[in-house]
Amino acid sequence: MQDPLKSHTEALQAACLTATLESISDAVLMLGHDWEIRYMNGNAARLTKVVREEVLGRCLWDVFPEAVGGPYYRAYHKAVDTNEQVSFEEHYAPLDLWTEIRAYPSEEGLTIYFRDISDRKATEAEIHRMAFYDKLTGLPNRQLLLDRLEHALALGQRTGRPGATLFIDLDHFKSINDTRGHDKGDILLQQVADRLDAAVRSCDTVARFGGDEFVVLLEDLGTDAPAVARDIASKLLQAFHAPFNVDGVEHYSTPSIGVALFGRERLGIEEVLKRADLAMYQAKAAGRNNVSFFDPAMEARVSARAMLETDMRRALANQEFELHYQPLATIDGKLAGVEALLRWRHPQRGMVPPVEFIPVAEETNMILHLGCWVLMEACGLLSRWADDERTARLEMSVNVSPVQFHRPDFVEQVLDVLKQTGARPDRLRLELTESLLIKDVEGTIQKMQRLREVGVRFAVDDFGTGYSSLSYLHRLPLSQLKIDRSFIWDAQKEGHGAAIVRMIVGLGKTLGMSVLAEGVETPEQLAFVMDEGCHYYQGYLYSKPLPEDRLAVFFS
Numbered sequence: 001m002q003d004p005l006k007s008h009t010e011a012l013q014a015a016c017l018t019a020t021l022e023s024i025s026d027a028v029l030m031l032g033h034d035w036e037i038r039y040m041n042g043n044a045a046r047l048t049k050v051v052r053e054e055v056l057g058r059c060l061w062d063v064f065p066e067a068v069g070g071p072y073y074r075a076y077h078k079a080v081d082t083n084e085q086v087s088f089e090e091h092y093a094p095l096d097l098w099t100e101i102r103a104y105p106s107e108e109g110l111t112i113y114f115r116d117i118s119d120r121k122a123t124e125a126e127i128h129r130m131a132f133y134d135k136l137t138g139l140p141n142r143q144l145l146l147d148r149l150e151h152a153l154a155l156g157q158r159t160g161r162p163g164a165t166l167f168i169d170l171d172h173f174k175s176i177n178d179t180r181g182h183d184k185g186d187i188l189l190q191q192v193a194d195r196l197d198a199a200v201r202s203c204d205t206v207a208r209f210g211g212d213e214f215v216v217l218l219e220d221l222g223t224d225a226p227a228v229a230r231d232i233a234s235k236l237l238q239a240f241h242a243p244f245n246v247d248g249v250e251h252y253s254t255p256s257i258g259v260a261l262f263g264r265e266r267l268g269i270e271e272v273l274k275r276a277d278l279a280m281y282q283a284k285a286a287g288r289n290n291v292s293f294f295d296p297a298m299e300a301r302v303s304a305r306a307m308l309e310t311d312m313r314r315a316l317a318n319q320e321f322e323l324h325y326q327p328l329a330t331i332d333g334k335l336a337g338v339e340a341l342l343r344w345r346h347p348q349r350g351m352v353p354p355v356e357f358i359p360v361a362e363e364t365n366m367i368l369h370l371g372c373w374v375l376m377e378a379c380g381l382l383s384r385w386a387d388d389e390r391t392a393r394l395e396m397s398v399n400v401s402p403v404q405f406h407r408p409d410f411v412e413q414v415l416d417v418l419k420q421t422g423a424r425p426d427r428l429r430l431e432l433t434e435s436l437l438i439k440d441v442e443g444t445i446q447k448m449q450r451l452r453e454v455g456v457r458f459a460v461d462d463f464g465t466g467y468s469s470l471s472y473l474h475r476l477p478l479s480q481l482k483i484d485r486s487f488i489w490d491a492q493k494e495g496h497g498a499a500i501v502r503m504i505v506g507l508g509k510t511l512g513m514s515v516l517a518e519g520v521e522t523p524e525q526l527a528f529v530m531d532e533g534c535h536y537y538q539g540y541l542y543s544k545p546l547p548e549d550r551l552a553v554f555f556s
């Protein structure tokens with residue numbers, strides 16, 4: 001006979017246990033040895049979307065047939081077979097439920113505690129997305145690209161299977177941002193991302209590297225990797241053929257693409273990206289809307305340029321730059337003035353010609369510092385000349401780089417130098433290039449006029465080699481056209497030089513400007529430019545550029 005006290009105690013314990021299990025936040029499921037559901041608390045029924053009374057006593061795998069053979073099935077069997085607790089996180093697809101599970105085997109069967117971690121998983125996924133994907137385009141971001149590139153390089157080095165990195169930069173992207181606003185620029189970037197993504201295989205990575213830069217990572221390109229990479233790059237170019245629809249307006253955009261291949265060679269991610277980036281710049285330099293492959297000569301050129309840049313910074317600090325002055329003559333041989341020409345006296349290389357270092361100075365903005373120094377030196381000399389009647393009427397021509405001229409404070413800078421040195425503004429002539437004049441014509445005219453008002457004059461240098469448009473030339477306050485020396489040299493030969501010289505002289509006369517012939521080296525050339533009606537000339541025939549002390553000798 002059952003002890004009534006004992007059975008009362010057991011009932012009390014069971015009630016207590018049930019109350020506890022019902023009140024805890026975990027879901028609880030108790031299974032018998034045949035996987036029959038012996039107990040299920042309210043949370044478990046709610047999460048698994050079953051009616052408790054309907055499933056009690058039934059086999060777990062009949063109630064959840066989709067789980068048979070899957071991760072839950074394997075884990076519970078393992079717990080029972082080994083008699084050891086298992087814990088794991090798993091997604092149950094039919095209910096779209098992420099669960100955290102702990103299952104404890106016992107003599108009665110298996111007790112399973114689980115809880116819904118879907119929110120935590122969603123937050124984790126969101127954090128992952130934010131860390132590795134670009135918000136605007138949804139593409140992998142720089143971080144994820146670097147990870148994948150690292151794997152791809154390691155794989156390439158181990159297996160020898162080649163891949164490629166394509167660096168893509170949109171041409172003139174800034175213009176849509178500037179003219180139509182950043183939100184329209186963003187729309188374009190999203191559409192570009194979609195087209196790039198659609199143009200490659202799903203196993204390739206299309207990443208947004210930043211701004212308007214994208215990188216495509218191609219792996220396992222097979223035996224003819226360069227040809228395959230070229231084909232894919234062409235496909236990417238083609239993807240831009242059709243116009244984009246940016247908020248109802250057709251917009252044409254083109255990319256410049258640089259390709260760097262990788263394979264067995266030991267290369268770091270930085271190096272591969274640098275190569276692709278260099279090749280991209282080459283594509284831009286070749287006219288944009290282009291594909292260019294990295295080649296080592298390209299790298300050699302760039303590192304030579306970088307060395308030159310470092311060298312120039314040192315030279316600036318060490319005052320290795322100096323000015324030489326080339327006398328300019330009236331057509332009948334009288335001294336009219338000089339042109340200041342920059343020289344670099346390099347301690348090892350000797351005199352470095354300006355054509356070699358001025359482009360680098362312009363690219364690096366060092367020309368701003370150098371140009372200001374040139375102006376100060378030249379105006380200093382001009383001011384010293386004022387005291388000597390042999391030199392007081394001479395003019396000083398100074399070359400001005402477009403980078404310098406287009407600075408907003410250029411006019412103030414010149415006025416400041418004139419003030420500091422006390423040089424006469426009407427003895428200073430600034431030489432501008434044709435390319436400088438065609439950029440921002442209105443702004444250019446304004447700046448020139450402000451300086452013209454104080455007496456400063458302007459000449460167009462190397463006239464005839466650029467793209468001057470006659471339609472605005474007459475609006476510029478210019479006083480001189482300098483005919484490029486190539487036309488003077490050409491005039492003696494069969495070419496069109498003579499006709500061009502004649503045309504420029506005619507143009508100068510019409511516009512009321514004097515005309516100077518550059519690069520006159522022989523008496524024949526002088527006779528020719530004299531016949532054509534040039535007013536001034538400059539060239540080795542009259543004098544080479546001279547340092548200041550030799551210029552003084554030349555004067556006397």
Ligand SMILES: Nc1nc2c(ncn2[C@@H]2O[C@@H]3COP(=O)(O)O[C@H]4[C@@H](O)[C@H](n5cnc6c(=O)[nH]c(N)nc65)O[C@@H]4COP(=O)(O)O[C@H]3[C@H]2O)c(=O)[nH]1
Pocket residue numbers: 326340341342353354355358371374399400401431461462518519520521538539540541545
């Ligand atoms: N073969 C030959 N050459 C002659 C003859 N007569 C003059 N030249 C050279 O022709 C160039 C004239 O200067 P540019 O056309 O303004 O061309 C200049 C100018 O564009 C630029 N440059 C020189 N100094 C400066 C400067 O201070 N600032 C800026 N921005 N550019 C400068 O560098 C260019 C080259 O300067 P340089 O090498 O000094 O070369 C000078 C001069 O030495 C001749 O009869 N035969």
